[in-house]
Amino acid sequence: MPVDIDIDEKSVTAYISGEIDHHNAGALRAKIDEAVEMSYPEVLIMDFGAVTFMDSSGIGLVMGRYKLMRDLCGRIIIENAPRSIKKVMRMAGIEKLLSAENKKEGSFV
Amino acid sequence: MKPVNEMKMIFESRSCNESFARSAVAAFIAVLDPNIEEISDIKTAVSEAVTNCIVHGYKDDIGKVYIHAKIFEGARVWINIRDRGCGIADVKKAMEPLYTTCETGERAGLGFSIMESFMDKMKVRSNPGKGTSVTLEKSIVSKGK
Ligand SMILES: Nc1ncnc2c1ncn2[C@@H]1O[C@H](COP(=O)(O)OP(=O)(O)OP(=O)(O)O)[C@@H](O)[C@H]1O
Numbered sequence A: 001m002p003v004d005i006d007i008d009e010k011s012v013t014a015y016i017s018g019e020i021d022h023h024n025a026g027a028l029r030a031k032i033d034e035a036v037e038m039s040y041p042e043v044l045i046m047d048f049g050a051v052t053f054m055d056s057s058g059i060g061l062v063m064g065r066y067k068l069m070r071d072l073c074g075r076i077i078i079e080n081a082p083r084s085i086k087k088v089m090r091m092a093g094i095e096k097l098l099s100a101e102n103k104k105e106g107s108f109v
Numbered sequence B: 001m002k003p004v005n006e007m008k009m010i011f012e013s014r015s016c017n018e019s020f021a022r023s024a025v026a027a028f029i030a031v032l033d034p035n036i037e038e039i040s041d042i043k044t045a046v047s048e049a050v051t052n053c054i055v056h057g058y059k060d061d062i063g064k065v066y067i068h069a070k071i072f073e074g075a076r077v078w079i080n081i082r083d084r085g086c087g088i089a090d091v092k093k094a095m096e097p098l099y100t101t102c103e104t105g106e107r108a109g110l111g112f113s114i115m116e117s118f119m120d121k122m123k124v125r126s127n128p129g130k131g132t133s134v135t136l137e138k139s140i141v142s143k144g145k
């Protein structure tokens, strides 16, 4: 499965790797949601550092987790998104979920 | 105008073919020496169109997805992706940003917006009951830079 999950007291971090498309978004979603529903974190960190490709299925994945965390009164942070993935995220305006450092490096607009 | 190169492929609408389809198109245009951003733009746009055939066009059925690609003089890439699935009743509405008929909440409704903004041109033709055809065009200008 192309996602490693770290759970600690207040957060769940999902290190996603490889390609995010419709074919593998379902498995990613299941693994992340399982961790979130087990530990009810304050924050879900989605780390895109090792993601090599993403289409709108990735936007759906982020928006779905955003809603899930909102329902749990938590929030989500996107970490380490490469340039090409930020370009896709910008289409949905979800780059506002990027961590402060991730926003700074390689300004995109 | 006659293309300088051309390819056609037909594959089944299985989601495991999404990666194969966008990689095949990327490999076909590699002779034009596109840069990383151009390759990524084209792979993303192809993935959107192919996924739409699989998810919407054929829904729970398996049908055939057709890709026809041409390279024209001046490094212009032309790609047609089509299905013989359910078709779209109102194409104009389908193309609106955030419009989706998916009810699971896991689709953003941004596929057409991405194709439109990542490519130079996009044309959609559809007939309810007959299928959908998406034509994408982009000029490769970077020469690898
Ligand atoms: N090949 C197709 N066959 C039938 N309907 C289609 C096809 N392509 C698109 N549609 C319709 O157009 C709508 C919008 O497509 P678009 O790709 O923009 O968004 P989406 O697929 O719903 O979500 P996303 O692409 O963001 O995951 C779809 O919800 C679907 O109703």
Ligand SMILES: [Mg+2]
Binding pocket: A056, B048, B051, B052, B110, B111, B112
């Ligand atoms: Mg789509």
